[in-house]
Amino acid sequence: MATAPGDKPWRPVQGARASGEIVEQIRKAFFGGMMPGDRLGTESDLAEQFGVSRITIRDAIRSLEAQGIVTVRVGAGGGLRIAESDPDRYADALSIQLHLMGITWEELTEAMRSVEPSTAGLAARHASGEQVARLRGLVDDAHAALDDAARFTDLALDFHLAVAEAAGNRAIRAFLRSLRSAQHMKFEENTSREVAERVARMHGEILDAIADGDADLATSRMNEHLALVVSHPGKSDEHLCVPLTQ
Amino acid sequence: MATAPGDKPWRPVQGARASGEIVEQIRKAFFGGMMPGDRLGTESDLAEQFGVSRITIRDAIRSLEAQGIVTVRVGAGGGLRIAESDPDRYADALSIQLHLMGITWEELTEAMRSVEPSTAGLAARHASGEQVARLRGLVDDAHAALDDAARFTDLALDFHLAVAEAAGNRAIRAFLRSLRSAQHMKFEENTSREVAERVARMHGEILDAIADGDADLATSRMNEHLALVVSHPGKSDEHLCVPLTQ
DNA sequence: AATGTCTAATCATCATACATTAAGGGTGAG
DNA sequence: CTCACCCTTAATGTATGATGATTAGACATT
Incomplete structure (x- = not known):
């Protein structure tokens, strides 16, 4: 090098x-x-x-x-x-480093906006029927949990991770998985019923595009979704990471 | 969860x-x-x-x-x-997992194509003069090393990593850094003088867009660049990872 | 065929001792 | 007064020997 x-x-x-x-x-x-x-x-x-x-x-x-x-x-x-491979161990290594370096809200959201739209596009190309069904299940569950902020946040983040899984790329999945611990606390505190309804609707639309195999549409919808989601700025100089639940 | x-x-x-x-x-x-x-x-x-x-x-x-x-x-x-934070340790954790899971050429290139274009866009917005100078140095050095496949590959990959650094996002930088060990061996073996010339030229164009602060142009040029680069398929079921040089 | 039991292999932990390293202070020469 | 050097001390690095806990596999029993 x-x-x-x-x-x-x-x-x-x-x-x-x-x-x-x-x-x-x-x-x-x-x-x-x-x-x-x-x-x-x-x-x-x-x-x-x-x-x-x-x-x-x-x-x-x-x-x-x-x-x-x-x-x-x-x-x-x-x-x-x-050892057998264990993607979560790698994700864990990233959360440690993110905590040590004190990642900012801006870095976190930029990373999401960089990766997730194209990931949704990959998911539209590669998702199996089973994976689409799992996505649908998560969207339905989220609709039923609009008033439970903690649970809704869990389900919403699970949806994003499930999209990464449906994309069939373990490197990308591992990266997004590793951002999860930083995402959780910040998004939960910004979740109102109004926001939750919009998020659930957009997730449904993203899912539809993936189910239709329309990569471009899935990409642009995820892009719009994230543009809205990150418009609720968190405190930028605060440490965001918590340990992954194991 | x-x-x-x-x-x-x-x-x-x-x-x-x-x-x-x-x-x-x-x-x-x-x-x-x-x-x-x-x-x-x-x-x-x-x-x-x-x-x-x-x-x-x-x-x-x-x-x-x-x-x-x-x-x-x-x-x-x-x-x-x-400890103090050490991004390379995280990159190392990923190369271990990539080796264990046996990441494929397809996954590797998909990940690059998902992340790097928008990263170039971020670099166009955030790059400091010093970072632009470093990028220019790498492009110049690469032009001078067109006939040395190993050195050229090093410099080319350094360029991509320097773009990530100029983007000013440590999460993204850590992710791309961690893909490096998988990239190196595969790209080197496909490097001819002809390919090298084209790569060097495209790097120069990406750099120009970054230096001009034109995020959209940087994004699209990086996208085109990667579309060409990954059109030299490696063997898809072979293990690509080697340990990072420390 | 399923369940219980014995045995040997192997790690987990403990206790103690000595070697090595590094920080800080004291001492003497200039 | 300042600097180089040495000495003390605190802490980890390594070694040895012993005991307990866990597991796989063979074997006996129901």
């Missing part, structure tokens, strides 16, 4: 931890082609192979586990395995 | 590890409002407060550290602190 602006000429030799070295080696092996389910041996095996104590290996394992690379199972036949 | 279809009535009782419990408690405190730099005490402090041994605390710490929530410093006055 070419040097980006602001990159330091060298990064501090911070690690020098044996466990960090082990993490790096296993990460390399992982990206070198290991796949979910592959076994990596037991704590003792690895301790012996790397020539360190079990404590050090455990440190490395906890780190790899938190990164979502390996899973650990106890008992006979247990040990380390390459 | 409302119950998604396919959710099991109850999820398997996993872990029940003491260290996991500690991780959860500290995560809650973190999202409850702790900010970078806040001290959390020492290993021994925490071991006493949670009523567990140092080993258990260390397991929890390694996990929190890998999640990017805390940093650890040794020596007098050391201990746990809430």
Whole structure:
């Protein structure tokens, strides 16, 4: 990679931890082609192979586990395995960073307006009948929850996420999923019955376009919808993130 | 969140590890409002407060550290602190998940086509003079590297990332940054001198639109650019991800 | 065929000890 | 007075050994 602006000429030799070295080696092996389910041996095996104590290996394992690379199972036949993929873990990593950096309302809504319209277009092309049915269910439920702000907000955000799911693109879905924790609290506090009715109606129209397979219409309707939704500005310098419910 | 279809009535009782419990408690405190730099005490402090041994605390710490929530410093006055934000760590989390799920060429290019055009539009509105200068530098360098496929690819991808940076939205930037590792290998192998010339020219035109502050033009030019770029299909069922260079 | 039981493998946790690192203060030379 | 150096001290990093808890699989029982 070419040097980006602001990159330091060298990064501090911070690690020098044996466990960090082990993490790096296993990460390399992982990206070198290991796949979910592959076994990596037991704590003792690895301790012996790397020539360190079990404590050090455990440190490395906890780190790899938190990164979502390996899973650990106890008992006979247990040990380390390459993990199955878990999109929510990635979404979680983003909420942590969003909290640390203190994402603003403006950044959040810009991101939504950048991604979601074209996502609706993809959904119109790719959505399965089952996914359309799920969308319809969410819209119907939302109509029935117009007076319950918290529940309505949940359902409305679920609708947006379901659109991302219907788009059939896991990278996009993961990104939108990761914005969810930041969205929730801000949108709930702006939800009145009037707003809820309009949101529910627009969601229905977006759904119709998706069900018809009309990508352009779905895109433009989602675009209009977001233009209205984000016109209720939140406080821009406040931290918005809460932990994802697990 | 409302119950998604396919959710099991109850999820398997996993872990029940003491260290996991500690991780959860500290995560809650973190999202409850702790900010970078806040001290959390020492290993021994925490071991006493949670009523567990140092080993258990260390397991929890390694996990929190890998999640990017805390940093650890040794020596007098050391201990746990809430970490500074590090967007690259998040990008890294995504590349792990992309590798595990085996993202396809189609998903990758769809994601780019969904996000980057509007990102170029944001850049046209928000880019500082310094950021425009950086973009121009990258375009010039790319013109000088038309025959060096690897270097040209680096510079071209840096251009796209610099556009995201100029857009001034850290959420979008983090997302595009995280796609980078998947992009690199696929684009390099399709780069001929002919393709490189066209890419460099289009980058220059996108830059001009950004420099002029013409958001619509920047958006449409980026859109056209990507339409061409992704017309070189890679193998769709192959794993594309490699670890980010650190 | 389904259920209960034993056993070995393996991680989770604890206790203790020593090594290594870094911050801060004290000391002496210039 | 200032600077370089060393020493103390606080804290993590690593090692060793032991015990308890959990699991898979083989085997026995209903």
